Each structure stands twice: as C-alpha cells, then as structure tokens.
Amino acid sequence: MTDRGADIEPIRALLADDEPHLLAYLEELLASAWPDLRIVGRAGNGIEALRLVDELAPDVVFLDIQMPGLNGLDLAARLADERKAPRVVFTTAHDVYALQAYEHAAFDYLLKPIRLERLQRTVGRLKDALAAPASASAPSAEMLAGLLRQLGVAPAAAPAPAPAPLQWIRAAQGQETRLIAIDEVIYFQSNDKYTSVFVADGEHLIRTPMRQLREQLDPQQFWQIHRSVIVAARHVAGTRTDFRGRLLVKLKGRDEQLVVSRNYADLFRQM
Amino acid sequence: MPTPATTPSLHPLETFAPFRRWRPSPLRNLVYTFVWNGIVGGALACAAVLFGSRAPFGALLGEMLLASNIIGFLIHAMVHVLRRVAPGRNGPAMRTARLLMTACCATVGMAGTEALLGGRSAFGFLPQMELLARYLPGAVVVSLLMVAVLAAGERRIAREVEAARQQERIAEAARLLAEAKLRTLQAQIEPHFLYNTLANVVSLIGPEPARARHMLERLIDFLRASLSASRAEHATLGSEIDLACAWLDLLGVRMGARLRWRVDVATDCRDVVIPPMLIQPLVENAVMHGIEPKVDGGTIVVRARRVDTGLCVEVADDGIGLVPAAPRPGGGVGLSNLRERLRSLHGNSAQVQLLENQDGGVTSRLLLPV
Numbered sequence: 001m002t003d004r005g006a007d008i009e010p011i012r013a014l015l016a017d018d019e020p021h022l023l024a025y026l027e028e029l030l031a032s033a034w035p036d037l038r039i040v041g042r043a044g045n046g047i048e049a050l051r052l053v054d055e056l057a058p059d060v061v062f063l064d065i066q067m068p069g070l071n072g073l074d075l076a077a078r079l080a081d082e083r084k085a086p087r088v089v090f091t092t093a094h095d096v097y098a099l100q101a102y103e104h105a106a107f108d109y110l111l112k113p114i115r116l117e118r119l120q121r122t123v124g125r126l127k128d129a130l131a132a133p134a135s136a137s138a139p140s141a142e143m144l145a146g147l148l149r150q151l152g153v154a155p156a157a158a159p160a161p162a163p164a165p166l167q168w169i170r171a172a173q174g175q176e177t178r179l180i181a182i183d184e185v186i187y188f189q190s191n192d193k194y195t196s197v198f199v200a201d202g203e204h205l206i207r208t209p210m211r212q213l214r215e216q217l218d219p220q221q222f223w224q225i226h227r228s229v230i231v232a233a234r235h236v237a238g239t240r241t242d243f244r245g246r247l248l249v250k251l252k253g254r255d256e257q258l259v260v261s262r263n264y265a266d267l268f269r270q271m
Numbered sequence: 272m273p274t275p276a277t278t279p280s281l282h283p284l285e286t287f288a289p290f291r292r293w294r295p296s297p298l299r300n301l302v303y304t305f306v307w308n309g310i311v312g313g314a315l316a317c318a319a320v321l322f323g324s325r326a327p328f329g330a331l332l333g334e335m336l337l338a339s340n341i342i343g344f345l346i347h348a349m350v351h352v353l354r355r356v357a358p359g360r361n362g363p364a365m366r367t368a369r370l371l372m373t374a375c376c377a378t379v380g381m382a383g384t385e386a387l388l389g390g391r392s393a394f395g396f397l398p399q400m401e402l403l404a405r406y407l408p409g410a411v412v413v414s415l416l417m418v419a420v421l422a423a424g425e426r427r428i429a430r431e432v433e434a435a436r437q438q439e440r441i442a443e444a445a446r447l448l449a450e451a452k453l454r455t456l457q458a459q460i461e462p463h464f465l466y467n468t469l470a471n472v473v474s475l476i477g478p479e480p481a482r483a484r485h486m487l488e489r490l491i492d493f494l495r496a497s498l499s500a501s502r503a504e505h506a507t508l509g510s511e512i513d514l515a516c517a518w519l520d521l522l523g524v525r526m527g528a529r530l531r532w533r534v535d536v537a538t539d540c541r542d543v544v545i546p547p548m549l550i551q552p553l554v555e556n557a558v559m560h561g562i563e564p565k566v567d568g569g570t571i572v573v574r575a576r577r578v579d580t581g582l583c584v585e586v587a588d589d590g591i592g593l594v595p596a597a598p599r600p601g602g603g604v605g606l607s608n609l610r611e612r613l614r615s616l617h618g619n620s621a622q623v624q625l626l627e628n629q630d631g632g633v634t635s636r637l638l639l640p641v
Contacts, residue, residue: 018563019467020527025474045566066463069566093466113470168593170627179593179625179633183607200610201619 010038011130014056016049016072017064017091022112026062026091029116034123046070053079058086059130062110065092087129089122166216169197171204178204185222186251187231187258188213200253225249226261239268281428283307283420304347305340312339334388341387342380342413349376366418373417377410446615453612457548457605458501460494461555471525486524493517500547508550508575508582509541515554515573522558529568530558536575543582543641546616552605553586553623553635561590561632569632580620581641589632606635 013030017023023042030037040056043049047069053061061079063072070078076088089108107129108122169180184199190210197204214224224230237250239260247260247268260268284290284303293299316335320328349372357365468490475483496514500506512534519532554573562569569589576583606623613621617640626634 018529019471019525021471021474021525022467024478025470028474028477047566066563068564093470094462112466113473177627179627181606181625184610200614201622 010036011060011126012038012040012056012058013060013062014041014043014049014052014058014086015039015062016043016046016067016075017062018044018067019064020044022064022091026114029114029119030062030123033116033120034127037123046072046075050075050078053086057084060089060126061086062089062091065090087126089126165218166213169204169206169208171197171206173204180204182217185232186235186254187229188222189258190228223264223267225264225267226259227263229258231258281421281424283417283424285424286420300347304343308339308343309336311343312336315339334384337387338381338384341383342377345376345380346373346417349373370414370418373414374410377413378406381406381409450612450615453608453615454546454548455501456608457552457612458497460497467525468521475524482524486521489517489520493521497548497551500551503547505544506547507541508536508543508545508584511545511547511550512536512541512573512575515550518551518554519558519571526563526568529565530562530571531569532571532573534573536573537577540575540577540582543577545582545639546612549609549612549637549639550584550586552609553584553637556605556635557586557588557590557633561588561592563590565591577641578638580638582637582639584637584639585634587628587632587634589628589630592627592631592633 011034015023015026015030017026023044027039027042030039037060040058041052043052044067046067049061049063049067050070052058063075065072067075072090072092076090079085079088087107089110091110091112091114093112108125110118110122165182167182169182169185171178171180180197180199186198186200188210189196189198193207194205195208195210195213197206210228210230214222214230217230221233222230223233223236231249231251235252235254237252240248240250240257242248247265248257249260249268250257282290282295282300282303284307290303290306312335313332315338316328316332319326319331319335324331350369353365353369353372468486472483472486472490475486493514496510496517500511500514516534519530523530523532550573554571557571562571572585572587574585574587606625609623613623620640622636622638624636624638626636628634
C-alpha cells in the first residue's frame with residue numbers, strides 16, 4: 001500500500017542452473033507462465049549467481065541446489081542476511097530433506113522436470129507476495145534462515161568452523177602419489193624419519209610427523225595409544241594384558257597387537 | 272557309506288582329545304603306539320587283579336606290558352604295511368582284512384610273550400592247536416577293542432569334516448549374499464541422475480527433438496545395462512565400458528561444454544570377463560567429485576589394458592581434485608562399497624587405488640586378476 005510504484009515496475013528475476021538445457025527450459029516456461037517477468041540474468045554456477053545477485057539486485061531468484069562453485073543452499077544462506085534479500089525458489093531433481101524443509105519455510109520449491117501448471121502456482125504466489133506491503137516481506141529472510149538451519153547449512157554470519165579434519169593422505173609411491181582415504185587407515189606408526197600408514201592391503205610411508213597428524217585427526221575416531229602409534233577406533237577389537245603386564249590393543253582381522261604406553265592406558269580403563 | 276575323501280591316519284590314542292594336538296607323523300605314531308600299549312597293559316594288569324589273580328602286581332604289570340607292547344607294535348607294523356600296500360582304501364574288504372590281521376597279530380603276540388617269558392622258542396608253540404585255542408578268546412577281544420576304538424575315531428572325524436563343510440557352506444552363502452547386496456547397491460540408479468536426465472529430455476523435446484530422442488535412447492541403454500548388471504554375476508569389460516559410455520553420453524548432453532570424455536581401451540581387453548558394476552562407480556565418482564564441482568568442467572579419460580597381474584582399468588579426470596567436499600547425495604559410499612566387493616570377490620588379488628594426478632585431478636585405478 002505504501003509503494004504503489006512497485007506494481008508498475010516489472011519484477012526482475014535471476015535464474016541459476018549449471019545444466020544449460022534446463023536453464024533454457026525454465027526461461028521458456030517462465031515466458032508463458034509470467035510474460036511480464038523480466039529475466040535480468042542467467043548463471044551457470046553458484047559463484048556467478050552470487051555476483052549477479054549483488055550486481056543486479058533481482059526480486060526473485062530461481063536456484064538450482066547442486067551447482068559448482070557454490071551450491072544453491074550455501075548461496076541462499078549468503079543472501080538471507082542481506083538487507084534486500086530476493087525471494088528464493090529452489091529447483092532440484094530430487095531431495096527428500098529439502099522437500100520436508102520447504103513445508104516449513106522456503107518460499108517455494110520446484111521439482112525437475114518442472115511442470116508448467118506447478119510453475120504457474122508458484123508465479124501466482126510470488127506475485128501476491130511481491131505486491132504485499134514491504135513490512136510483510138521482512139519475515140521471509142528469517143524463514144529462509146530457519147529452512148537453512150533445518151538443512152544443516154550454517155548461516156553465513158556463523159564463525160568460521162575449526163579446520164576440517166584430515167580426509168585424505170598423500171603417500172608417494174615411486175612416481176605416483178597414492179591417495180588414501182582416512183577411513184581406510186587402520187593405524188599410524190612413526191619410525192625415525194617416516195610415518196607408516198597401515199591399510200587393509202598394505203603399508204604406505206608418509207613424511208608427516210606424528211604430532212602434526214594428531215592435530216589433524218578427529219580424536220573421536222583416532223586414538224593415540226603410544227608416543228609413536230595412533231590407531232583408528234573402529235578397527236580396535238579389544239585389549240589384553242600380556243605376561244609382562246603391558247596393555248595390548250588387538251585389531252580386527254589382523255594379527256599384530258599394539259602396545260599401549262602407560263600414559264595412554266586410561267583410554268581403555270572403562271572398556 | 273560316505274567316508275572322508277582322505278583317510279586320516281587315525282591312531283587309537285587320538286580317542287583322547289589331548290593327543291589330537293600333534294599332527295600325524297611316523298615318529299609320533301610310534302610314540303603313540305608305545306603310550307597306548309602302556310595304557311592297555313596297565314588296564315589289563317588292573318583287570319587281572321580285580322578278577323582275582325594272586326600273582327604279585329609288579330610281575331603281573333610287567334607281563335601285561337610286555338604282551339601289550341608286542342601285540343601293539345605288531346598291529347602297528349601291520350597297519351603300516353596295509354597302508355603302504357593299499358593306500359587310501361577303507362572299504363569293507365579292507366576293514367575285514369584289518370580285523371582278521373589284528374586277530375592274528377594278537378594271537379602271535381600272546382604266543383610270543385608266553386614263549387619269551389617261558390624261555391622257549393616262540394615258533395614252536397604256533398602249530399599246537401590247543402595252545403592256539405587258548406589264545407583265541409584274547410585275540411578276539413583285542414581285535415574287537417581295536418575295531419571299536421577305530422570306528423569311534425572314524426565317526427568322530429567324519430563328524431568334524433561334515434561340520435567343517437557345513438561351516439564352509441555357510442561362509443560361502445554369506446559371501447554370495449553380501450556380494451549380491453553390494454552389487455545391487457552399486458547398480459542402483461541414483462534418483463538425482465534419473466530425474467535430471469529426464470528433465471533434460473523434456474527440455475529438449477521442443478527445441479531439439481532429435482537430441483531429445485538420442486538422450487532417451489541412451490537412457491534406455493543405460494537402464495537396460497544397469498538392470499541386467501544387478502542380476503548378472505559376470506560381464507565383459509566391453510559391456511561395462513559401453514555402460515559407462517552411455518552414462519557419460521547423458522552427462523555430456525546435460526553438462527554441455529563442461530564435460531568432455533574419451534575412452535582408450537585396448538581391443539584385446541574387451542572380451543575379458545569381469546564382475547559387473549565395478550567401473551561405473553569410478554566413472555560416476557570422477558564426474559561427481561572431479562568435474563561437476565569445477566566451474567570450468569574438465570575431461571574424463573577411461574583407459575584399460577592388460578598388465579602382468581591381469582587387467583588394469585583407469586579412470587582419470589582433470590577436475591577439482593580432492594577437497595574436503597560436502598557429501599553429495601548418493602556419493603561417498605561408492606568407493607568403500609567397491610573395496611568391500613573386491614575383497615569378497617577376489618580377496619587380496621584385486622585392488623582399487625586412488626592417485627593424485629600431476630596436473631590436478633584424480634585417477635582411480637582398478638587392478639583385477641584375469
């Protein structure tokens with residue numbers, strides 16, 4: 001009611017999808033569902049989309065969720081706390097969780113292949129929402145933030161998370177660099193110069209020292225049991241005490257047993 | 272009557288569990304016979320005392336031990352000879368022969384003992400019928416005892432073999448089940464892939480009908496191949512590569528210029544028989560984790576060649592490389608599933624390795640025995 005001028009100005013939209021045919025098809029559908037809509041930009045990836053939103057300040061953004069660079073959910077999270085956040089309509093092929101989330105908060109959520117009738121409904125709701133007083137549109141950003149929390153996406157303002165735990169280990173092997181997923185590792189054992197990484201089908205040598213490894217590993221999944229040994233918790237079969245009174249860790253499906261030094265024996269006290 | 276494929280060299284002493292600990296060998300059998308003779312001799316001496324013999328126990332024991340050793344080693348030698356003459360045979364004829372010869376050994380042994388104790392020639396006794404008649408009941412008892420002990424041992428071994436076979440069958444069934452489950456899991460078509468592909472087909476029907484048709488045809492190829500792969504236990508490298516090509520073709524249309532790919536497979540490899548759905552997850556990983564997250568896209572190269580140990584299949588990409596990426600729907604579990612399948616199919620003779628390429632990107636390498 002306060003700003004009648006908005007009704008005369010055409011609504012401006014940005015489309016983002018990494019699959020070119022789908023982008024073209026969405027544009028074609030919008031042309032018939034909402035002839036007055038002005039499509040001001042098209043983005044093939046999340047980063048481009050973010051740039052175009054900042055540059056063009058569209059009223060509506062149609063966002064694919066899976067995009068290179070920055071995915072639709074992360075992108076929406078960044079837009080959510082901007083002062084004049086656009087309405088976000090997600091488009092995706094299949095996502096049960098997002099569907100559930102949409103029922104609580106998202107402005108709209110379209111399943112691909114997109115149907116014209118379904119898009120017409122969205123367009124109708126969008127027109128109503130955009131024509132409503134500006135104050136009514138304010139909660140939209142909050143709703144979106146709620147949706148994103150539900151999807152497990154941290155709001156953009158959240159502090160940077162702790163450095164991600166180590167996921168891959170690079171081990172030189174002749175001319176090649178082998179990549180070992182952290183889940184494959186059974187235990188690490190340090191020698192004078194190298195650290196041995198034991199996996200189901202062998203042993204690899206890396207140069208990362210024990211101390212550095214310990215800092216990069218998730219302490220819930222990897223336990224240091226000796227100054228020179230870190231073992232993956234899920235490969236531990238149990239413990240036993242040998243005739244000299246030392247505590248030994250038994251491993252699943254392997255013969256060797258690892259000595260637990262006195263300083264780390266507390267780890268197993270409750271087991 | 273089913274008998275174990277390999278007749279075990281069963282010693283009567285193995286009736287007692289502690290003596291099953293040592294593996295059979297000629298020396299062990301000799302020692303066992305000596306121990307067994309001692310036990311039988313002792314038992315006979317005790318029995319003689321119980322049945323009212325008035326001889327002093329020491330003398331009685333010595334006499335019985337001498338007799339049991341002579342008889343025992345005679346039987347030992349007889350069994351040894353029989354095994355040499357007719358190795359591996361354990362039929363009714365053999366059993367009868369063994370029974371009769373055990374009786375003979377017992378008779379000869381008893382006669383020998385009496386002769387030794389009496390200080391006379393053992394052979395002088397043998398022709399005398401009345402003396403033989405005196406030994407006969409003892410000989411029969413000894414034979415029956417031996418037969419009973421050996422038969423019990425054979426039954427025990429047959430039971431153990433059967434139990435081991437049962438265990439093996441159970442383990443094999445479990446392995447097959449796990450493999451079928453993993454294979455089905457890997458042949459599962461990801462909903463994202465299916466709906467996105469269909470969305471592309473829908474979007475192309477109007478502007479580019481020929482392309483839409485091509486896409487549908489390739490989708491059908493892919494669906495047919497993955498459905499049959501989830502049921503079959505074997506495929507050829509050629510058919511697996513074709514499956515991967517159909518998939519790459521579809522992704523190529525969807526991603527436009529962002530995805531380029533080529534296949535480089537030696538012609539002599541195409542007929543190699545391999546388990547289905549081993550290569551497809553590698554190709555999907557390369558696109559999903561390597562190319563798709565990269566804004567500029569990239570190239571996938573699928574290579575296969577014969578190596579000393581069998582077959583080497585590589586899927587290389589020049590994509591984004593390994594980043595601690597957010598897990599994607601349907602991704603992530605692919606490689607560990609593959610590893611588990613390879614372990615259950617080939618033990619340690621098959622491997623999947625991940626390598627970092629010099630120019631960025633990742634190569635996954637599958638090594639299969641042929």
